[in-house]
Each structure stands twice: as structure tokens, then as C-alpha cells.
Amino acid sequence: MQKHITQQNFNNLLDTLIKQGQRVVAPRMNAGTLLYEPLTDSKEMITDQLPKRSGKETFFPLCEDIMSYEKEGQKITLTDIDPTRFPETVLVGVRPCDAAAIPVLDAVFSWDYKDEFYLTRRKKTTVIGLACTKADDACFCTAVGLSPADSKGSDLFLTPVEGGGYVCETHSEKGEQLINSNKELFTEANGSKALPLAQPQTETFDLKKVKAWLDEHFEDPAWDSIATRCVGCGACAFVCPACHCFDIVDEGTEKSGKRRKNWDACGFWKFTHHASGHNPRDGQPKRYRNRIMHKFKYYDDKFGQTLCTGCGRCIRLCPVGIDIAQIVEDINKK
Amino acid sequence: MCNHTNKNIYLPYLATVEEIVDETPDVRTLRLVFNDEQLKENFSFRAGQFAEYSAFGAGESTFCIASSPTRKGYIECCFRSVGRVTEELRRLEVGDSIGIRGPYGNSFPIEQFYGKNLVFVAGGIALPPLRTLIWNCLDLRDKFGDITIVYGARTESDLVYKRELQEWQERGDVRLVKTVDPGGNGPEWDGQVGFVPTILEEAAPSAENTIALVCGPPIMIKFTLPVLEKLGFSDEQVYTTLENRMKCGLGKCGRCNVGNVYVCKDGPVFTAKQVKAMPMEF
Numbered sequence: 001m002q003k004h005i006t007q008q009n010f011n012n013l014l015d016t017l018i019k020q021g022q023r024v025v026a027p028r029m030n031a032g033t034l035l036y037e038p039l040t041d042s043k044e045m046i047t048d049q050l051p052k053r054s055g056k057e058t059f060f061p062l063c064e065d066i067m068s069y070e071k072e073g074q075k076i077t078l079t080d081i082d083p084t085r086f087p088e089t090v091l092v093g094v095r096p097c098d099a100a101a102i103p104v105l106d107a108v109f110s111w112d113y114k115d116e117f118y119l120t121r122r123k124k125t126t127v128i129g130l131a132c133t134k135a136d137d138a139c140f141c142t143a144v145g146l147s148p149a150d151s152k153g154s155d156l157f158l159t160p161v162e163g164g165g166y167v168c169e170t171h172s173e174k175g176e177q178l179i180n181s182n183k184e185l186f187t188e189a190n191g192s193k194a195l196p197l198a199q200p201q202t203e204t205f206d207l208k209k210v211k212a213w214l215d216e217h218f219e220d221p222a223w224d225s226i227a228t229r230c231v232g233c234g235a236c237a238f239v240c241p242a243c244h245c246f247d248i249v250d251e252g253t254e255k256s257g258k259r260r261k262n263w264d265a266c267g268f269w270k271f272t273h274h275a276s277g278h279n280p281r282d283g284q285p286k287r288y289r290n291r292i293m294h295k296f297k298y299y300d301d302k303f304g305q306t307l308c309t310g311c312g313r314c315i316r317l318c319p320v321g322i323d324i325a326q327i328v329e330d331i332n333k334k
Numbered sequence: 335m336c337n338h339t340n341k342n343i344y345l346p347y348l349a350t351v352e353e354i355v356d357e358t359p360d361v362r363t364l365r366l367v368f369n370d371e372q373l374k375e376n377f378s379f380r381a382g383q384f385a386e387y388s389a390f391g392a393g394e395s396t397f398c399i400a401s402s403p404t405r406k407g408y409i410e411c412c413f414r415s416v417g418r419v420t421e422e423l424r425r426l427e428v429g430d431s432i433g434i435r436g437p438y439g440n441s442f443p444i445e446q447f448y449g450k451n452l453v454f455v456a457g458g459i460a461l462p463p464l465r466t467l468i469w470n471c472l473d474l475r476d477k478f479g480d481i482t483i484v485y486g487a488r489t490e491s492d493l494v495y496k497r498e499l500q501e502w503q504e505r506g507d508v509r510l511v512k513t514v515d516p517g518g519n520g521p522e523w524d525g526q527v528g529f530v531p532t533i534l535e536e537a538a539p540s541a542e543n544t545i546a547l548v549c550g551p552p553i554m555i556k557f558t559l560p561v562l563e564k565l566g567f568s569d570e571q572v573y574t575t576l577e578n579r580m581k582c583g584l585g586k587c588g589r590c591n592v593g594n595v596y597v598c599k600d601g602p603v604f605t606a607k608q609v610k611a612m613p614m615e616f
Contacts, residue, residue: 066342066344066345067342067344067345069390069391071390071391071431074429074430074431075431076348076390076431076433078345078346078348078433080342080345081342082341082342083341083342084341108586109586111585112584112585112599113343113584113585113586114341114343115343115584115586116341116342116343117342120341218593218613218615219613219614244586244588245587245588245589246581246582246586246587246588247581247587248344248393248394248581248582248587249393250390250391250392250393252391253391254391255391257390257391259344259390259393261344264581264587264588264589266588266589271579271589272578272579272589273579274577274578274579275395275416275417275420275579276416278552280578280592280615280616281615286615290591293593293594294588294591297594298591298593298594301594302594
């Protein structure tokens with residue numbers, strides 16, 4: 001289904017949803033940082049920049065309680081947290097690179113054991129993607145097979161058009177339902193021309209070729225030159241829309257506290273450190289190798305996709321200037 | 335068996351410490367009984383599987399289930415106190431509560447071992463992952479041919495399950511070869527003196543119709559595999575269990591992988607053939 005909506009009507013739609021008690025999450029400024037956060041008013045939404053962190057935390061928060069414990073003498077009481085209690089959510093203004101990462105995360109949290117903390121939020125969330133009209137020099141979605149107009153992961157996908165407003169294309173029942181329940185705000189698509197889309201300045205990677213090189217080069221001198229300077233800060237994983245590694249920790253006292261699932265990063269030395277002192281990844285190049293291997297080989301081996309959507313956040317943020325797009329491009333040329 | 339009755343896969347079951355055995359000055363066995371009567375009866379697992387054990391307030395630790403699936407009503411774990419969680423687990427007394435999630439991971443394909451001879455080779459704290467299978471096999475003794483156990487540790491005091499070594503030594507249907515590293519033997523030591531791979535080579539079990547099950551520190555594994563090869567074992571005849579730092583145990587948290595192999599889901603039990611195909615990252 002294809003419809004048109006004006007900017008004013010789109011704002012009205014969000015305000016209506018907010019009034020109905022839905023959680024409406026969109027790029028919003030928080031103390032100078034643009035993040036995907038719940039809105040209290042549609043005016044707070046900012047759509048001309050890529051948020052600092054990705055949209056994944058709508059489903060997979062940075063920290064989340066998974067149970068609590070209380071001790072009294074020898075008796076321990078555990079209190080479960082029911083993952084099904086999460087509110088209905090609309091995630092709005094999601095860039096194609098962030099939206100495309102959602103199906104990538106779905107695969108991890110739904111194969112075999114079901115992580116209902118993630119899956120329930122996912123089930124209860126409608127994703128409204130937004131095409132990009134601007135790219136910076138770190139953007140490389142086109143290099144990994146996506147595009148500024150890719151609707152992967154979106155239930156409803158918006159493309160800004162000349163004369164204002166958006167063309168809305170539905171990609172799931174959830175998307176259709178959203179339009180059908182708010183019919184009066186949409187009109188038939190009037191054939192308006194889409195605004196010129198962003199054009200990331202990158203070469204397209206041959207991901208099969210990259211993987212074939214990784215298949216054969218677990219040991220390679222290149223890893224040292226690629227990652228000797230990595231300081232292991234983990235920032236790349238924290239801003240990545242597709243990274244999903246986490247830690248499980250108890251936070252509290254001996255008497256009472258919470259068990260939480262917190263984001264973690266394979267760049268941290270402690271990530272694989274055994275209690276015995278042994279560490280299978282005992283140097284930063286080995287840890288960075290795992291990052292590249294996981295994104296462009298291991299995840300593909302298991303789920304048949306790449307674990308990178310080319311958002312470029314890790315490039316913009318890396319304190320020592322490691323450029324994943326350049327690394328993969330170099331591998332692509334080998 | 336799935337360790338959750340509700341939708342939260344991270345929620346442990348509560349169990350009570352029923353018995354504590356100090357194996358060595360810093361290695362301890364806990365015998366644990368599930369608080370839920372039904373679970374106590376029905377908890378089932380296979381030899382080789384592992385669990386996540388909670389010391390609430392400190393976190394979770396990953397160990398194999400060290401008791402045999404043939405012994406119902408309880409499970410046992412065996413651990414060395416080396417970190418925050420294991421120090422807390424060590425502080426538990428009889429009657430205290432512990433959390434358990436599991437069983438997780440694959441297991442030894444014991445049915446495929448029926449009718450075969452078995453050679454267990456273990457070093458130090460790595461006996462518990464094989465001890466579950468040893469008792470499993472001893473409790474089904476008729477189904478197997480000769481059973482040989484080669485077990486060594488640095489010193490006499492580092493040997494775990496000493497009472498059971500005694501029991502195996504006294505049984506007529508097991509050949510126990512125990513050893514300590516040179517210098518690790520006291521005046522009363524009645525076993526061998528030497529490193530496990532050397533002693534295994536001397537013991538020279540036949541490879542014919544035999545499965546070898548090896549678990550130990552990386553250095554022991556490294557020198558044991560060539561000995562087995564020399565004795566005629568193919569890589570498909572040799573099994574081991576790997577361990578890596580884990581958190582979820584469920585194939586989600588992303589840290590226990592060796593290359594593209596996830597120890598928590600694809601393992602922890604692997605054949606030597608599978609291990610040799612992995613990159614050197616363990």
C-alpha cells in the first residue's frame with residue numbers, strides 16, 4: 001500500500017498515538033545528544049541528523065533488569081520480571097541502516113531459546129523507517145548492500161517528497177494497520193517526486209569475496225597492523241545498531257539487588273578473560289579480529305547475513321580513527 | 335530439559351546445598367537439591383552438559399554438571415575458588431540457597447559408545463566433566479568393554495574425588511592409572527609419577543574399538559592428542575569438552591565462540607577432529 005501524508009498530519013499522527021498512551025520513540029535531543037527516545041510531543045522529533053546511538057535500545061536496552069533477589073537468612077526470594085508487560089511502541093524516523101539491523105538482531109534473540117525481553121518489545125513495536133537525503137563521509141550503507149531508501153526492517157517506510165510530506169509505503173501488516181487506524185491523515189499517493197536521496201561516497205563491497213578471505217585468514221599479519229592502535233574502549237560496539245553482545249551481572253548488596261543484562265563489547269579484554277587468568281583473546285588485535293570476523297563471517301555462517309549495516313557510527317566515534325569501511329575495502333581488494 | 339516454566343529464560347531455579355566436600359584446599363564439590371519437589375524428581379540432563387550457578391549478589395558461574403544423570407534427586411558441581419562468584423559459592427553452607435539455570439549445551443553421545451572400550455584421560459580440575467560420564471558408564475557397566483581411567487594432577491593434594499579414585503581402584507572392572515607430576519608425590523603415594531601424556535603412553539591402551547575422552551588444561555591436551563594418535567586413535571575416536579567464559583549459556587551473549595563455533599550451543603563436547611578444525615582461539 002502506498003499513501004501520502006503531509007508533515008503536519010504526520011505530526012498529528014504521532015501526537016494522537018502519544019495521547020492514546022503509546023510509547024512513541026523518535027530521534028530527540030537529550031542534553032545535546034540526539035538519541036532515539038520516547039517523545040512527549042511530536043515537535044521534539046529531529047529528522048535531519050543520524051542519532052548518536054542506534055535504535056536497537058528500543059528493543060534491547062543498554063541496561064535492563066531481568067530479575068531481583070532478596071535474602072533473609074538462608075531463604076532467598078527471586079522476583080521474576082514479566083517480559084510481556086512492555087508497552088505498545090511506535091519507533092519513528094528510523095534510518096535505513098538502523099532499521100535494517102532489526103531483522104539481524106531478531107535472528108539472534110529468536111533462534112533456539114527465545115529472549116522474550118527482546119522479542120516482546122519487538123512484537124509490540126511498529127517501525128517507521130525514513131529515507132536519507134543526507135550522507136556524511138562515514139556513511140557506507142551502499143557498500144554493504146543497503147541503500148538510503150532501503151525498507152528492510154521497516155513496517156512503514158517514509159520517503160520525503162517535493163512539495164513537503166512523505167510517500168508512505170507499507171511493508172507489513174503492522175504498517176497497514178497503522179494507516180488503516182488513522183485513515184483520515186493519509187491521502188492517495190499523488191505521484192510527487194521523491195527528494196534526491198543521499199549518496200554515500202563508497203565503493204560496493206563484494207561481501208562474498210570479503211568472507212572468502214576471512215574464511216582463510218584467521219591468522220594474518222594484517223590483523224596486527226589493523227588493530228594495534230585499538231584501545232579497547234568498546235565505543236564501536238555501543239553505537240553499533242547490530243552489535244548485541246551482553247553481560248549478565250548482579251547489582252546490589254548481599255541482601256538484595258537486581259540481576260541485569262548490560263551491553264558488552266568484544267573489544268574489552270575482560271570479555272573472554274577466564275577466571276584462571278587465561279584469555280583466549282589476549283591482545284587487542286585478536287579482539288578486533290573477532291569484531292570483523294563476527295560481522296563479516298561468523299554471523300553470515302550462522303544466519304546468512306552480514307552483521308553490519310554501514311551506519312558509520314563506529315568510524316565517526318573511534319578515538320584512534322579505526323575505519324571499518326576502509327578495513328573491509330582493503331580486504332575486498334586483496 | 336528447559337530450565338524455565340515461564341517466559342524469562344534468564345530466571346534460575348532455586349536449589350539448596352545438601353552436602354559440601356572439599357576435594358583439595360581450594361576445590362569444592364557442592365551437592366545441590368532443587369527446592370521444587372517436582373523439579374527434584376524430573377530434572378534430567380545428559381553427561382557433558384553444563385549449567386549456570388548463581389551466588390546471588392555476586393553473579394553466575396559456568397560449570398559442568400559433575401554428577402551422573404543416572405543418580406537422581408540431586409546434582410553436583412565442582413569448582414575452584416578463583417573469582418568473585420566462586421568465592422561467594424565457597425561461602426555457602428549446608429542449607430543455603432543457590433540458583434541454577436540449565437542444563438545447557440550438547441553432551442557425550444553415550445549411546446554411540448555402547449559395546450566399545452573407553453579410555454578416560456583427565457588432568458587436575460578437569461576430572462569433573464568426565465566424572466559425570468564415568469559414573470554414567472559405570473552405572474551401565476554391561477554396555478561397555480574395558481574402561482581405563484588415566485588421571486593426574488600436579489601433586490597428590492591436587493587430585494580431586496580422592497574417595498572415588500579409591501573406589502575405582504578397588505573395583506575389578508576399571509583400570510585406574512593415577513599419576514602426579516614429578517615432585518608432587520608424598521612418601522605414601524601408590525600411583526605413578528610423571529605427566530599425564532607420558533603415563534598414558536606407558537599405559538598404552540589399545541585403540542581398537544575404543545573411544546578416548548580427554549579433558550585437561552590446554553597444555554595437557556596439546557601433548558595428549560599426539561600420544562593418542564601414536565596409539566592408533568583417529569580424531570573421530572577422541573572426544574573432549576571445551577570451556578570458555580560464558581554468560582548466558584543460551585547462544586545469545588556472544589563471548590564463548592571459538593571462530594564461528596559457539597561452545598555453549600555447538601559444544602561443550604567436541605571430537606578431536608572438530609577441535610582441530612577450529613582456529614587457535616581457546
